[in-house]
Amino acid sequence: MGNFEDLYRRHVQAVFRFACHVTGDRETAEDLTSEAFLALHQNLGSIDEALLPGWLLTVVRNRARDLWRRRAVEQRYVEQLDDPPAAQPAAMETWLLECPDLKPVHRTCVMLRYVYGMTRTEIAKQTGLSETQVKGHLQYGLKLLRQAYGKSSKR
Amino acid sequence: MKAPDDGWDREEREAIEELQDELEALQARHQHDPGIDLLRAARHDALPPDLQEVAQDRLLNDPWSRTLVDGLEAAEPSLDAADQDRLLARLQRHARRGDPVATGRTWLRPMLATAAVVAVAALAWMAFRPSPPAPQVSSVRPEPTIAATPEPPVFRLPLDKPDVTVSLSSLTWRGGGADNPLLADLKAPLDAFRSGDYASADRAFAALESRYPDAVEVFFYGGVSRLFVDDPRRAIAALTRATVLADPTFAPRTTWYLAIAEQRSGNPAQARRRLDELCRGTSDRAAPACAAIKQIDAAAAASHAR
Numbered sequence: 101m102g103n104f105e106d107l108y109r110r111h112v113q114a115v116f117r118f119a120c121h122v123t124g125d126r127e128t129a130e131d132l133t134s135e136a137f138l139a140l141h142q143n144l145g146s147i148d149e150a151l152l153p154g155w156l157l158t159v160v161r162n163r164a165r166d167l168w169r170r171r172a173v174e175q176r177y178v179e180q181l182d183d184p185p186a187a188q189p190a191a192m193e194t195w196l197l198e199c200p201d202l203k204p205v206h207r208t209c210v211m212l213r214y215v216y217g218m219t220r221t222e223i224a225k226q227t228g229l230s231e232t233q234v235k236g237h238l239q240y241g242l243k244l245l246r247q248a249y250g251k252s253s254k255r
Numbered sequence: 256m257k258a259p260d261d262g263w264d265r266e267e268r269e270a271i272e273e274l275q276d277e278l279e280a281l282q283a284r285h286q287h288d289p290g291i292d293l294l295r296a297a298r299h300d301a302l303p304p305d306l307q308e309v310a311q312d313r314l315l316n317d318p319w320s321r322t323l324v325d326g327l328e329a330a331e332p333s334l335d336a337a338d339q340d341r342l343l344a345r346l347q348r349h350a351r352r353g354d355p356v357a358t359g360r361t362w363l364r365p366m367l368a369t370a371a372v373v374a375v376a377a378l379a380w381m382a383f384r385p386s387p388p389a390p391q392v393s394s395v396r397p398e399p400t401i402a403a404t405p406e407p408p409v410f411r412l413p414l415d416k417p418d419v420t421v422s423l424s425s426l427t428w429r430g431g432g433a434d435n436p437l438l439a440d441l442k443a444p445l446d447a448f449r450s451g452d453y454a455s456a457d458r459a460f461a462a463l464e465s466r467y468p469d470a471v472e473v474f475f476y477g478g479v480s481r482l483f484v485d486d487p488r489r490a491i492a493a494l495t496r497a498t499v500l501a502d503p504t505f506a507p508r509t510t511w512y513l514a515i516a517e518q519r520s521g522n523p524a525q526a527r528r529r530l531d532e533l534c535r536g537t538s539d540r541a542a543p544a545c546a547a548i549k550q551i552d553a554a555a556a557a558s559h560a561r
Contacts, residue, residue: 108343113333114454118484120332121458122301124292129332134346141350154485157454161485164301168293172306189319190284192277197322204462208326211319215281216288219261226291228330242270250273 104141111153112137118157120228122164132163195248202241209234210241256282289313294324298461300488321465328458410554412515412526412547414482419445422471422502437467448476453483460493471502479512487520507538514544527551 115136119129136159140147147155189197196207205227212218212226220238224231256271256279263271271278289310296302297310313320334342421441428437444459460477467473478493494513497505514529530551533544 105343108346109339112339112342114452116334117332118299118454121328122296122299124290124295126332130334130338130342134342134349137342137346138349141346153454154483158485161299161301164296164299165303168296168301168306169303172303190277190280192274193281193284193319197318203329204322204325204466205329206326207322208329211323211326212291213259214278215285217257217259217282219259221261222259226330227327228332239266242266246270246273249277250270 104144107140107149107152108137111156114153115156115160119160119164122161123167124226126225128167132160132167135163136160192245192249196245199244199248201244205229206237206241209237210245213238214242285319288320291323291327294320295327298324298328298489300486318465325462325465329462331455410547410550412518414515416451416483417476417479417508417512419449419476420504422504424502425470425472428470437470440467441470441472445472445476448480451483453480456480457484457486457489464493464496469500471497471500471505474500475505475509475512478509478516482512482516482519485519487516490516491520507533507536507540511540511544514547523551 112133116129116133119132119136120126123129123132136156139159140152140156196202196210202210208227209223209229212223213220218226220231220234223229223234227234229237256275293302293306293310294314297307297314300307300311302310314324315321421438425437425441426435428435440463444456444463447453447456447459457477457480460473460480463470463473464477474493474497478490478497481487481490481493491513494509494516497509498513510529510533514526514533517523517529518526527548530544530548533540534548535541
């Protein structure tokens with residue numbers, strides 16, 4: 101097993117990134133990353149290095165499940181999930197999901213801004229992009245949206 | 256249409272004027288959608304089982320939710336050098352003290368506060384009750400934080416990294432050459448895979464799934480990446496799709512990795528069936544599959560003898 105600091109440097113980015121994806125915010129992700137590496141430190145002699153970073157990610161995933169279990173008690177997640185949109189999607193929704201000129205990140209920025217009403221700062225926090233990048237993606241998405249659905253479009 | 260808290264800029268105002276009706280219809284349709292953090296956690300199998308099941312269904316059956324998460328997965332949040340040093344210093348401090356809990360654990364604070372109140376109340380009650388004498392009250396500690404090393408199966412199929420190859424159908428996708436967008440889009444995730452950054456590779460392949468539903472590389476290397484980040488259930492989903500695509504270059508390897516994923520997700524019987532299938536064939540995975548079967552049988556026999 102290598103030196104703890106070497107292992108930390110080698111795997112911290114992947115563990116932190118994964119923690120961000122499963123918790124949705126940097127602060128909690130830092131906490132879970134710390135816990136995973138602390139667990140590694142305490143089990144350093146007994147863990148096969150070949151199991152990394154999978155072992156660390158498993159610790160993060162287990163902690164995230166605990167976290168979501170607590171959140172689930174407070175919120176009605178299951179009801180939200182059991183209630184998908186009923187009506188057929190509008191043409192604009194289909195366009196947004198299928199337009200080949202949009203990348204996933206463009207679609208998501210447009211959805212968060214114009215459907216869920218998020219600020220650019222909130223979108224930047226959610227996506228990990230800078231606010232300038234978010235603005236650029238929104239401008240691009242909106243331009244295509246206007247070309248497809250604006251008054252000057254030939255629908 | 257209600258503006259977000261930071262308002263609309265000029266371009267947005269112009270666009271909203273033109274698209275107001277359509278956007279308002281979209282907002283109404285999605286006003287009760289589940290939180291994006293929840294969906295994103297589901298993508299990584301990081302929810303408690305009951306919640307995971309329904310959230311996973313939502314991701315499978317609702318293209319809107321899936322697309323939303325695809326875009327979020329493309330993001331690459333990172334710790335800069337100063338943040339890495341700060342976190343390491345915090346870890347070393349706690350490791351020296353033998354403290355099992357990271358300090359910043361903000362989501363635990365309300366629980367600890369409640370536990371502390373309960374402990375104080377218990378101490379007060381025990382101090383003032385007449386008899387019998389109060390037993391020693393241990394200090395209130397949070398749940399232990401050390402995750403047990405995942406329980407190994409009797410014989411664990413080894414996980415090796417496959418060579419990166421691209422199928423003929425992808426090389427010739429829409430004419431091939433410089434105009435082949437599939438090859439261009441595969442480059443970053445395959446580079447991440449080659450460099451061993453499996454978490455990034457997993458996200459990048461997942462983001463390509465809806466755009467290239469017939470590209471076997473997306474599902475094969477995406478599935479193997481998920482195995483490396485210890486997410487066998489999602490690996491099975493991707494590798495099963497790769498199997499359906501039935502590319503001859505990938506077929507035996509896909510079966511091999513599916514067996515690994517099934518064993519690691521607690522379905523050794525299905526894993527064994529896959530190995531049998533490979534062992535009977537003539538591919539380069541036949542010999543390793545036959546050897547693995549022997550080791551599984553030997554381990555099972557030793558286990559019975561114990």
